[in-house]
Amino acid sequence: MEIIADIPVRKTNHSSISEVDFNKLEFGKYIADHMLVCDYAGGEWKQPQIVPYGNLSLSPSALALHYGQTVFEGMKAFRMHDGRINIFRMEKHYDRFVKSLQRMCMAVPTKDIFMDGLVQLISVDEAWVPTQQGHALYLRPFVFASEARFGVKVSDEYRFIIFTGPVPALYADPIKVKVETNYIRAARGGTGFAKCGGNYGASFLPTQNARLAGYDQVLWTDAKENKFIEESGMMNVMFVINDTLVTAPLSDSILDGVTRDSLLTLANDMGYKTEERAIAITELEQAFKSGTITEAFGAGTAAVVAPIKTININGIDCMLPEYDENKLMFTLKNKLEQIRLGMEADVHGWNYII
Numbered sequence: 038m039e040i041i042a043d044i045p046v047r048k049t050n051h052s053s054i055s056e057v058d059f060n061k062l063e064f065g066k067y068i069a070d071h072m073l074v075c076d077y078a079g080g081e082w083k084q085p086q087i088v089p090y091g092n093l094s095l096s097p098s099a100l101a102l103h104y105g106q107t108v109f110e111g112m113k114a115f116r117m118h119d120g121r122i123n124i125f126r127m128e129k130h131y132d133r134f135v136k137s138l139q140r141m142c143m144a145v146p147t148k149d150i151f152m153d154g155l156v157q158l159i160s161v162d163e164a165w166v167p168t169q170q171g172h173a174l175y176l177r178p179f180v181f182a183s184e185a186r187f188g189v190k191v192s193d194e195y196r197f198i199i200f201t202g203p204v205p206a207l208y209a210d211p212i213k214v215k216v217e218t219n220y221i222r223a224a225r226g227g228t229g230f231a232k233c234g235g236n237y238g239a240s241f242l243p244t245q246n247a248r249l250a251g252y253d254q255v256l257w258t259d260a261k262e263n264k265f266i267e268e269s270g271m272m273n274v275m276f277v278i279n280d281t282l283v284t285a286p287l288s289d290s291i292l293d294g295v296t297r298d299s300l301l302t303l304a305n306d307m308g309y310k311t312e313e314r315a316i317a318i319t320e321l322e323q324a325f326k327s328g329t330i331t332e333a334f335g336a337g338t339a340a341v342v343a344p345i346k347t348i349n350i351n352g353i354d355c356m357l358p359e360y361d362e363n364k365l366m367f368t369l370k371n372k373l374e375q376i377r378l379g380m381e382a383d384v385h386g387w388n389y390i391i
């Protein structure tokens with residue numbers, strides 16, 4: 038089918054925007070008035086619709102609820118300095134969405150449904166895009182298996198939904214992380230590179246254990262030997278060792294983070310040394326001993342960079358030096374934010390301006 042041009046809109050009569058204090062946003066608390074819904078059945082995507090945000094009616098036997106065919110994206114739209122709205126790196130998010138869906142054997146919404154859907158949904162809820170600097174409209178596209186059937190099978194029916202919600206700038210306090218060597222997040226040949234629900238469900242228990250032990254997040258290690266750093270809970274991880282920005286290489290057990298890619302690109306543009314290579318836990322231990330590790334941080338859409346102050350390795354807390362605004366992570370973060378706001382040239386074509 039795929040008739041998208043002007044997506045039909047059914048507007049809400051009860052906007053909840055007046056209930057939102059845009060100066061006191063909390064991540065994940067508020068949801069904008071409308072959502073996009075598009076069904077897949079009979080081998081094709083139907084006409085998308087924009088409707089008031091609300092509960093779904095779903096069969097208890099919907100396959101996603103049992104066998105985990107569910108994939109999502111997390112991305113943001115920003116209010117630029119001139120008031121226009123910018124969807125950041127929409128194409129790269131779409132490409133990752135496609136890879137995730139293919140891995141989970143799910144129907145893939147066309148690029149037009151994804152992109153036109155986002156643009157038209159954001160246009161309808163334009164008033165929800167915050168004006169405060171650093172705040173954003175978080176965008177959550179996702180697909181789940183909606184076929185009602187309880188035998189284990191690949192679903193023949195899917196629902197694609199996008200909802201959005203305003204989120205604050207996260208000026209995260211430096212976090213404490215614990216290197217995890219008992220549990221694993223993802224194994225070679227598994228689904229680590231896909232943004233599928235099961236990856237997150239499986240990470241909750243080890244993360245909860247780390248929290249009980251006084252840490253904010255786990256640092257995942259490779260599934261085969263538990264020797265190499267992979268990534269963190271909802272972030273890729275980067276280090277500055279010997280003045281070089283170092284991060285684990287992409288593989289099928291690591292999510293291809295859009296922020297990771299953006300920061301690496303900017304660091305290269307600005308002439309910093311970067312390396313995508315395996316990082317052994319023993320190398321980190323050595324770097325702490327010799328004082329050659331000067332920064333560690335998470336990279337992700339939520340906070341851009343999340344400074345790390347402590348890394349627990351084999352039960353020992355290794356402390357990073359105090360951070361100041363001259364650190365590389367903040368230089369890169371500022372550059373990224375300036376590009377998103379339209380204050381610096383977007384030489385890589387990352388901004389999709391509505």
Ligand SMILES: Cc1ncc(COP(=O)(O)O)c(C=O)c1O
Binds near residue numbers: 271273295297
């Ligand atoms: C497991 C995992 N790794 C890394 C990231 C960072 O990816 P991005 O920069 O695209 O937000 C995320 C967040 O989406 C994640 O869930």
